[in-house]
Amino acid sequence: MNTDLIDRYVHEVGQHLPRRMRADVQMELRSSLQDAVQDLEDEESIIAILQAYGPPEEVAARYQPERYLIGPNLYPSFIVSVIIALGFVTTIFALGIAILWSSEIVLENFGRWFVDIGLQYGKYVLLNVGLMTAIFAALERMGVGKSPGKQTWDPRTLPTVTDPDRINRNEMVFGLVFTVVAILVFNFFPQWIGFIGRDDGIWQLFPILAPEFRVHVPWLTALWGLEIVIKLAVLRHGRWQRSTRWAELGLSAAGLYVIYRMIAGGPITIIPFFTIVAKGILGLVLLIALVETFGMAYRLITERPFTPWLTMKSRASR
Amino acid sequence: MVNEANSTEISDNLLQELRRGALVLAVLGQLREEQYGYSLKQRLSERGLEVNEGTLYPLMRRLESQGLLESHWEVVDDTRPRRYYRISPEGEIILNTLITEWQNLATVIEGLLDSNPL
Numbered sequence: 001m002n003t004d005l006i007d008r009y010v011h012e013v014g015q016h017l018p019r020r021m022r023a024d025v026q027m028e029l030r031s032s033l034q035d036a037v038q039d040l041e042d043e044e045s046i047i048a049i050l051q052a053y054g055p056p057e058e059v060a061a062r063y064q065p066e067r068y069l070i071g072p073n074l075y076p077s078f079i080v081s082v083i084i085a086l087g088f089v090t091t092i093f094a095l096g097i098a099i100l101w102s103s104e105i106v107l108e109n110f111g112r113w114f115v116d117i118g119l120q121y122g123k124y125v126l127l128n129v130g131l132m133t134a135i136f137a138a139l140e141r142m143g144v145g146k147s148p149g150k151q152t153w154d155p156r157t158l159p160t161v162t163d164p165d166r167i168n169r170n171e172m173v174f175g176l177v178f179t180v181v182a183i184l185v186f187n188f189f190p191q192w193i194g195f196i197g198r199d200d201g202i203w204q205l206f207p208i209l210a211p212e213f214r215v216h217v218p219w220l221t222a223l224w225g226l227e228i229v230i231k232l233a234v235l236r237h238g239r240w241q242r243s244t245r246w247a248e249l250g251l252s253a254a255g256l257y258v259i260y261r262m263i264a265g266g267p268i269t270i271i272p273f274f275t276i277v278a279k280g281i282l283g284l285v286l287l288i289a290l291v292e293t294f295g296m297a298y299r300l301i302t303e304r305p306f307t308p309w310l311t312m313k314s315r316a317s318r
Numbered sequence: 319m320v321n322e323a324n325s326t327e328i329s330d331n332l333l334q335e336l337r338r339g340a341l342v343l344a345v346l347g348q349l350r351e352e353q354y355g356y357s358l359k360q361r362l363s364e365r366g367l368e369v370n371e372g373t374l375y376p377l378m379r380r381l382e383s384q385g386l387l388e389s390h391w392e393v394v395d396d397t398r399p400r401r402y403y404r405i406s407p408e409g410e411i412i413l414n415t416l417i418t419e420w421q422n423l424a425t426v427i428e429g430l431l432d433s434n435p436l
Contacts (some may be wrong), residue, residue: 025379026402027399028355028379028401029375029402031354031355031398031399031401032354032355032356032375034373034398035354035355035356035400036356036359036371048374052370052371052372053370053371053372054370054372057374059372059376061378062372062373063379171410276396
């Protein structure tokens with residue numbers, strides 16, 4: 001009997017098995033193969049039998065349970081943790097960028113500086129994702145992700161699903177009023193934006209907006225004005241439509257530019273520390289808005305509904 | 319559109335799924351008598367159930383790790399070790415449950431297929 005092919009096959013299967021079970025499986029596999037080929041001499045027949053067994057890695061996989069780096073039970077928590085970690089890194093970077101901008105450090109080589117910051121950010125993102133993956137993989141190995149087995153489960157505890165195209169009228173009306181107030185305050189009463197403090201024993205309002213901020217007011221007014229028009233159209237139809245979604249996308253893109261101008265521009269407040277904080281928050285808002293705008297553009301361009309089954313349901317009920 | 323190659327693949331996968339549960343039943347049933355891997359394969363084949371060894375042997379080990387089978391090694395012809403399997407008392411209990419379920423399921427499915435002739 002030609003055992004060379006069998007030896008090679010058994011060895012190769014073993015290479016794909018964990019050490020603790022390798023020798024035992026190999027011994028049994030060899031024994032079974034020897035039984036199968038005991039009366040065969042020609043190599044072709046042995047090859048046919050081994051081919052029927054299957055490729056070594058596939059055979060080895062059948063001896064083991066399905067393995068996950070991070071299993072389905074832990075996966076949702078993993079995603080949430082990664083998002084939180086990335087949010088934290090992004091906030092730190094946004095604050096850092098704002099501080100650099102506000103401290104009026106002369107940026108001799110802006111392009112180079114921008115690339116450096118980008119690389120640093122990428123490094124920390126990878127580090128955080130890697131760390132989270134390692135932690136969750138360790139939890140999975142410790143058996144934390146294993147299903148707890150049969151237990152009483154109540155479908156009523158499932159979170160509710162909201163239709164993203166349906167509007168909350170009260171919320172939208174409140175938003176409109178708030179936008180109108182913002183337009184009025186920023187254009188006609190900018191001195192109202194400040195903080196209340198005591199001066200000479202009298203409570204007073206101290207304006208905080210820097211004179212340089214005035215340059216952004218026309219832009220903000222235009223944005224808020226368009227927002228009012230879009231929201232009125234949405235309110236009239238009772239729900240978001242593709243046309244209003246496209247208009248909202250355009251507005252978001254314009255909003256990104258205005259936020260960028262505010263971060264890159266002069267001081268926002270007369271107090272440097274508040275400007276740093278404000279620019280840091282705006283940096284964070286810019287990043288979140290950027291992701292949201294791209295998501296919205298992708299859905300609109302690919303004509304993907306915002307929540308597929310709800311869209312189908314609302315179409316069916318029309 | 320499902321082309322011929324896809325259709326064959328889908329059909330193969332579905333057949334594999336269909337046979338998977340039945341295979342456990344067949345293996346447990348046949349191992350009421352002690353068998354080694356190859357002899358069990360031959361036995362199933364003689365009774366019309368062709369099983370790939372690459373599927374059968376891992377299944378036997380899994381059933382053993384679940385406590386449904388027992389095994390021991392024996393040396394044959396003074397040189398060759400062989401692993402013999404037999405159903406365990408726990409396996410016997412589960413086999414009886416599976417047989418009852420199988421028979422009920424077969425009756426139900428037959429009824430369903432009869433009421434929806436192709």
